[in-house]
Amino acid sequence: MIRPPSEAKSLLVRVVRGCNWNRCNFCGIYDLFGTPYSTREKDEVIRDIDALYEMYGDIFRTAFLGDANPLDLDAGFLADVLRHLRRKFPRLERVTAYGRASSLSRKTAEELSLIHEAGLDRVHVGLESGSNRVLKFQMKGTSHRQLIDAGKKAMASGMELSYYFLLGLGGQDLWEEHVNESAAVFNEVKPHFIRVRRLFIHPLSRLSGKIQAGEFREQTPEGTVRELRGLIAGLDSEGTTFTCDHANNYLQVHGRLNADKSRMLEFIDSFLGLPEGERIAYYRSIPSVI
Numbered sequence: 001m002i003r004p005p006s007e008a009k010s011l012l013v014r015v016v017r018g019c020n021w022n023r024c025n026f027c028g029i030y031d032l033f034g035t036p037y038s039t040r041e042k043d044e045v046i047r048d049i050d051a052l053y054e055m056y057g058d059i060f061r062t063a064f065l066g067d068a069n070p071l072d073l074d075a076g077f078l079a080d081v082l083r084h085l086r087r088k089f090p091r092l093e094r095v096t097a098y099g100r101a102s103s104l105s106r107k108t109a110e111e112l113s114l115i116h117e118a119g120l121d122r123v124h125v126g127l128e129s130g131s132n133r134v135l136k137f138q139m140k141g142t143s144h145r146q147l148i149d150a151g152k153k154a155m156a157s158g159m160e161l162s163y164y165f166l167l168g169l170g171g172q173d174l175w176e177e178h179v180n181e182s183a184a185v186f187n188e189v190k191p192h193f194i195r196v197r198r199l200f201i202h203p204l205s206r207l208s209g210k211i212q213a214g215e216f217r218e219q220t221p222e223g224t225v226r227e228l229r230g231l232i233a234g235l236d237s238e239g240t241t242f243t244c245d246h247a248n249n250y251l252q253v254h255g256r257l258n259a260d261k262s263r264m265l266e267f268i269d270s271f272l273g274l275p276e277g278e279r280i281a282y283y284r285s286i287p288s289v290i
C-alpha cells in the first residue's frame, strides 16, 4: 500500500484499491504497481480489520486508510469502517487518509464532520501546485480555488490538513507561477502541514512522453532548490509545520511557520553560497526515488 512517510509505522487498512482519478500526468503510480481502481464491500473491510487485530493485537498508535482517495467514498461507509477500527484498536491515537480536493469539496460540512467524529483525524491532500495552468497541464483535476475551499472545509470539520507540494511540477517555464500561486493557497488556508517533495519522473509516465514531445522542460536540480526558497519566502502561514520529509528532496528543510522562516531561508542561502562544483556534486549524490 502506498502511504506517506509519516505513516511508516501505521496500521494499514485498505478501504479502496487504487485511485479513482488516475489521470495525473506525473503519477500513474497505481498503473505502474498494477492496481486498477476498485471499491470494496464494507463487510470485507471489516473482516480485514478483524484479521489485522488477530494478527497483531492492539499494538498500533496510528492507522492509515488506503489507497489514494478514500474520501471519495460514501460518508456513512467510511464512518462505519472508522468506528469499527476505533473499537477494535482502542489505543489508536491518530487515523489518517489521502483525500483529493475535488472529493472533499463534494462532501457536505455535515458529512466531513461525521467522518471526523467517527475517527478520521487527518487528511493528506496532494495539492502539488496552486497554479491553475500547472494543474491543468498535469491533469490534476482541481483548481486554485477548489484547493482553498476544500482545505478550509476539511479544517472546519476538525480534521488536520496536510498539503503536499511538488517541486519542479511547473517545469522551467511555469516555475515562478507554480511557487507563487501555491504560496497563495497555503497563506489563505494555513494548513497544519506543508510537506514538500521533488518531482520524480518515471520513464513510463505520461509526463515522460511530454518531455520527449518537447511539451515540458524539466526543472534543473538547482531550479528546485530556488523553488523551495521562493516558496518559503512567500509563506505567511502562522502555525503551519513545514517539512521536506521525503528522501528525494535535495535539501531537508523543516520548521514551524512563521517563527522558523528566516532560519530555513538562511540554511538554503548558505547552501546556494557553496562553490558551484560542490553544489553539483551534492545534487548528483541524491537519489531520485518515488
Ligand code: SF4
Residues within 6 Å of the ligand: 019, 020, 021, 022, 023, 024, 027, 028, 029, 068, 100, 126, 140
Ligand atoms: S497523483 Fe494522486 S490523484 Fe493523481 S493519479 Fe496519482 S494517486 Fe491519483
